[in-house]
Amino acid sequence: MENKERVIVLDFGGQYNQLIARRVRECNVYCEILPYTVSLDKIKELNPTGIIFTGGPNSVYDESSPHISKEIFELNIPILGICYGCQLMAYTLGGVVTPATDNSSCEYGKTMTNYNKDDVIFTNACEHGVSWMSHRDYISTVPDGFTVTATTAVCPVAAMSCPERKLYGVQFHPEVNHTENGKDMLRSFLYDVCGCKGEWQMDSFIDSTVAKLKEQIGDKGVVLGLSGGVDSSVAAALLSKAVGKQLTCVFVDQGLMRKDEGDFVEQTFTKLFDMNFVRINCQEEFLSKLKGVSDPEAKRKIIGTEFYNVFWNKIRENYGSGYFAQGTIYPDRIESGKGDAAKIKTHHNQVEVPQDITFEGIIEPLQDLFKDEVRVVGEKLGLPHELVWRQPFPGPGLGVRVIGEVTADKVKILQEADAILREEMDKCGYASQMSQFFAVLPGVKTVGVMGDSRTYDELVAIRAVTTDDFMTADWAKIPYDILGRVSSRIINEVEHVNRVVYDITSKPPGTVEWE
Numbered sequence: 001m002e003n004k005e006r007v008i009v010l011d012f013g014g015q016y017n018q019l020i021a022r023r024v025r026e027c028n029v030y031c032e033i034l035p036y037t038v039s040l041d042k043i044k045e046l047n048p049t050g051i052i053f054t055g056g057p058n059s060v061y062d063e064s065s066p067h068i069s070k071e072i073f074e075l076n077i078p079i080l081g082i083c084y085g086c087q088l089m090a091y092t093l094g095g096v097v098t099p100a101t102d103n104s105s106c107e108y109g110k111t112m113t114n115y116n117k118d119d120v121i122f123t124n125a126c127e128h129g130v131s132w133m134s135h136r137d138y139i140s141t142v143p144d145g146f147t148v149t150a151t152t153a154v155c156p157v158a159a160m161s162c163p164e165r166k167l168y169g170v171q172f173h174p175e176v177n178h179t180e181n182g183k184d185m186l187r188s189f190l191y192d193v194c195g196c197k198g199e200w201q202m203d204s205f206i207d208s209t210v211a212k213l214k215e216q217i218g219d220k221g222v223v224l225g226l227s228g229g230v231d232s233s234v235a236a237a238l239l240s241k242a243v244g245k246q247l248t249c250v251f252v253d254q255g256l257m258r259k260d261e262g263d264f265v266e267q268t269f270t271k272l273f274d275m276n277f278v279r280i281n282c283q284e285e286f287l288s289k290l291k292g293v294s295d296p297e298a299k300r301k302i303i304g305t306e307f308y309n310v311f312w313n314k315i316r317e318n319y320g321s322g323y324f325a326q327g328t329i330y331p332d333r334i335e336s337g338k339g340d341a342a343k344i345k346t347h348h349n350q351v352e353v354p355q356d357i358t359f360e361g362i363i364e365p366l367q368d369l370f371k372d373e374v375r376v377v378g379e380k381l382g383l384p385h386e387l388v389w390r391q392p393f394p395g396p397g398l399g400v401r402v403i404g405e406v407t408a409d410k411v412k413i414l415q416e417a418d419a420i421l422r423e424e425m426d427k428c429g430y431a432s433q434m435s436q437f438f439a440v441l442p443g444v445k446t447v448g449v450m451g452d453s454r455t456y457d458e459l460v461a462i463r464a465v466t467t468d469d470f471m472t473a474d475w476a477k478i479p480y481d482i483l484g485r486v487s488s489r490i491i492n493e494v495e496h497v498n499r500v501v502y503d504i505t506s507k508p509p510g511t512v513e514w515e
């Protein structure tokens with residue numbers, strides 16, 4: 001095993017595990033997430049510079065909960081336990097973890113926290129600051145040799161440490177943005193406790209991913225689902241670097257694209273890149289499968305399954321058998337209910353592969369990255385700026401923006417309204433300030449008066465958000481005059497629309513898309 005700087009994140013089932021990994025990467029330290037069941041021998045073999053235990057939904061005192069051998073604390077490797085991970089450290093080393101008997105010792109969300117700045121983890125934090133909590137159990141007695149290094153009004157042990165053994169624990173979540181100085185705390189652990197030097201860069205991600213792809217694919221063929229969006233374009237560049245012409249990029253025009261999108265994608269990819277590119281037009285097939293279906297999850301499943309069928313046919317036609325690749329990123333997986341996480345919506349690329357489809361394997365080189373990290377990879381790979389900074393567009397396309405049953409007529413109305421919105425936003429220079437904006441057709445008819453006559457026609461909603469990673473988002477404060485212009489143009493120019501509304505919901509509680 002090569003002796004490079006690496007941190008292991010041991011996964012106990014928490015919501016924010018990838019966020020921890022991401023923060024470590026942001027500190028330029030290479031990191032891998034492993035299940036908590038990984039053997040001690042494997043850990044010794046990897047010889048990590050540090051280990052981080054994640055949070056998790058369980059309680060340490062339940063026998064069936066994830067536990068870990070006490071020996072891990074004897075390896076002389078620095079360990080940071082977060083939330084469940086901190087409780088587990090306390091429990092395993094002889095401390096006491098107590099269940100909240102009522103709600104008085106639970107803490108959820110922003111919590112005022114007092115830090116001991118003499119502790120190495122908190123030297124760069126303020127003495128009092130907001131931390132992000134999410135726990136019911138609490139550590140009531142720390143193990144021998146540990147001291148309490150942070151407290152809150154209700155939590156006697158918001159952090160603990162045993163510097164002699166390089167063991168640290170925090171009850172709160174330093175990895176979420178809402179924890180003030182959270183990243184500094186992680187950085188202190190990595191640099192001042194583990195002694196990391198910060199040698200890892202995105203270039204290393206590119207090199208190691210390309211090497212892995214080469215080895216995995218060998219001399220087989222690969223079909224990549226290429227939408228012209230950020231993620232699949234970056235995946236295409238990585239795959240092309242790894243296996244060159246063994247790759248075929250397949251763009252599926254499923255009839256649910258924005259106005260002129262299909263032609264834009266085709267032109268961009270045939271002109272800019274020397275890759276095998278195929279456009280498959282299958283508007284009718286998708287629309288006929290969606291006929292009469294109005295449930296959002298059912299629509300997503302139909303679209304996702306149909307996508308797989310198209311790719312599978314292409315693999316058989318081109319290669320007989322081969323790999324299927326897609327530009328899945330981390331939020332696609334977590335929101336689709338990966339592992340123990342709750343399902344919010346099944347992203348189309350996460351639906352189950354039909355049984356009669358036997359890909360050699362599914363390749364998702366970006367599956368652990370967040371959107372903004374994918375963009376960094378794209379820039380490093382030298383993709384054009386306009387491509388890397390394109391707004392995301394979901395695979396199910398206008399299929400999840402026409403609310404309820406999707407018909408060709410409704411798609412047409414939405415395409416026209418959306419094109420006007422995009423044109424106006426581009427014209428006023430506002431487009432680049434938004435992370436994503438689009439029109440929605442809620443399928444609601446309302447009464448209006450146009451030309452002195454009564455109308456009873458469709459409503460169009462406008463959605464615009466700002467965000468970095470699309471896991472959370474704020475609604476965008478578009479100036480009224482721009483909204484006004486968009487509204488009057490849509491109503492005047494798009495037949496069958498007589499009203500426009502603006503969506504002012506953040507995520508959470510809303511999601512970016514309406515379905």
Ligand SMILES: Nc1ncnc2c1ncn2[C@@H]1O[C@H](COP(=O)(O)OP(=O)(O)OP(=O)(O)O)[C@@H](O)[C@H]1O
Binds near residue numbers: 231
């Ligand atoms: N029309 C399409 N044709 C082929 N593949 C597609 C299409 N739409 C989506 N996919 C596949 O599904 C994956 C997930 O779609 P998603 O929209 O999240 O990513 P993207 O389109 O690559 O990037 P972006 O999020 O910027 O739109 C894509 O990376 C791609 O592999």
Ligand SMILES: O=c1[nH]c(=O)c2[nH+]cn([C@@H]3O[C@H](COP(=O)(O)O)[C@@H](O)[C@H]3O)c2[nH]1
Binds near residue numbers: 470513
């Ligand atoms: O390829 C995709 N397939 C999907 O099924 C899908 N659902 C949502 N999205 C995009 O993901 C981001 C977050 O959206 P939500 O807040 O609606 O989950 C936003 O950028 C959405 O446009 C999808 N992309």
Ligand SMILES: NC(=O)CC[C@H](N)C(=O)O
Binds near residue numbers: 055058082135136138
């Ligand atoms: N978020 C967590 O890791 C929670 C840990 C533990 N189950 C608690 O509620 O206290």
Ligand SMILES: [Mg+2]
Binds near residue numbers: 227229230393394395
């Ligand atoms: Mg897309």
